[in-house]
Amino acid sequence: MKSNNILISRAIRKVVITVAVSLSLTSAAFATEQTLIINVKIWDGTSKSLSKTQDVLIEGDLIKSIGKGLKVAADVEVINGGGRTLMPGLIEGHGHLQMNGTSLADIENNRNWEELAVRSAAKAKIALMSGFTSWRDAGGMGAGLKKSIDTGVVAGPRIYPAGAFIGPTGSHADFRNFTAPNETFNGPQSSGSRHGMTVTADGVDAIKAAARQNFMQGATQLKIMSSGGVASKFDPWQLDAYSAEEIRAAVEVADAYGSYVMSHAYSKKSIMRCLENGVKTIEHGFMFDGDIAKLMVEKGAYMTTNMHAFSPYLGEIEAIKSSPASARKAASAQLAFTDYIKNVNKYQPKLAFNADCVGFGDSCVKQTDHEIYLSAKFFGNHFALKSLTSVAGEMVALSGSTLNPYFKGPLGVIKAGAYADVLLVDGNPLKDITVIGGNEKWFDAPARDGIKTMRVIMKGGVIYKNTL
Ligand SMILES: [Zn+2]
Incomplete structure (x- = not known):
């Protein structure tokens, strides 16, 4: 619960930054926040298999670049994916x-x-x-x-x-x-x-x-x-x-x-x-x-x-x-x-x-x-x-x-320019659908609080869950 408050306040801070930028002609004065997710295998939303291990740089609410040895800002926040799967929200x-x-x-x-x-x-x-x-x-x-x-x-x-x-x-x-x-x-x-x-x-x-x-x-x-x-x-x-x-x-x-x-x-x-x-x-x-x-x-x-x-x-x-x-x-x-x-x-x-x-x-x-x-x-x-x-x-x-209220980039894919709506999960969902919640049971399924194998949930560059 505590982390969620922090996250929401970060979301609000971003809103504040956006408003400030739109009111000012010298927007360069406001650095955009970056998050670097390293060491992840990517399922990009379309491919039949995962990528080899890569890094994903998020800037503001979009994915900026994907690769190895990416150029990042000095105060970049780093998340080590530990070889887990990064996929679209x-x-x-x-x-x-x-x-x-x-x-x-x-x-x-x-x-x-x-x-x-x-x-x-x-x-x-x-x-x-x-x-x-x-x-x-x-x-x-x-x-x-x-x-x-x-x-x-x-x-x-x-x-x-x-x-x-x-x-x-x-x-x-x-x-x-x-x-x-x-x-x-x-x-x-x-x-x-x-x-x-x-x-x-x-x-x-x-x-x-x-x-x-x-x-x-x-x-x-x-x-x-x-x-x-x-x-x-x-x-x-x-x-x-x-x-x-x-x-x-x-x-x-x-x-x-x-x-x-x-x-x-x-x-x-x-x-x-x-x-x-x-x-x-x-x-x-x-x-x-x-x-x-x-x-x-x-x-x-x-x-x-x-x-x-x-x-x-x-x-x-x-x-x-x-x-x-x-x-x-x-x-x-x-x-x-x-x-x-x-x-x-x-x-x-x-x-x-x-x-x-x-x-x-x-x-x-x-x-x-x-x-x-x-x-x-x-x-x-x-x-x-x-x-x-x-x-x-x-x-x-x-x-x-x-x-379309979310017109800055595509949703549902991992690529440069897409919205930074991403999940980090344990395991490979292409092989095991339970890692994103799939359950053979319906009414008789036990109540759950979140999905344990879903380690990071990010929407628009803001982290709502991180159990890494
Ligand atoms: Zn309906």
């Missing part, structure tokens, strides 16, 4: 920091704004201390927590928020009770709407208004619900929720902001319709096949899929366990999605990590660890690690040169 491609509750109904009915805020800040810190230095939020939160993290108030990953989920009445984004009167779609009777977590938008004009509102509130991309889901109440997963015209409305607004649309889509019909109408990232995409793979390449599209949908433990998720309708949906979905893993291995789409946890911090730790394990088990460590780093890094940059 992990990127959550599809998470929900603000979704704190045991189910959508629990969030809607029992969690007020202060509990949501406090729990989401706690969850952000847990994510960072598990090695996630960036986080694409797939709906349910605006930019408040992100701003608090970026200014050093609380510790957490870089966040790309999608703002409120946008979906039609009765969709996967509709958290309301069955008894909610229909004149209050976006009104004060829906807690999810009041908290800016979700918005019901039917038709082109309503979708455009919701999309613009999200961008105005600081979203970096949009999230729409173009098909049904499993954990929600009113929609079969096969539901074809948004028409082509409605999808295009969201894409048109995103295009105008130089950003993109991510869409929750399970069925092939919905996935194809999304891709044909300009959606850039398919969320879940369980009916992925050769036709979809071809169209994704043509459109430069990405996909994120939660592998725990294929876990034997799926039925133990509270939202599914507590709802017979959701349990029935989950069973039918698992039957319909049998070719997914085979097809991903065959067509190798641009797939980013997706733990998709709706829940409290401790349960999301277990779900994420299990998700990492399943990704590696189904697709191999190299593919899983790319989905956690370089592929997800490319994907978040789709938010465009204007809206």
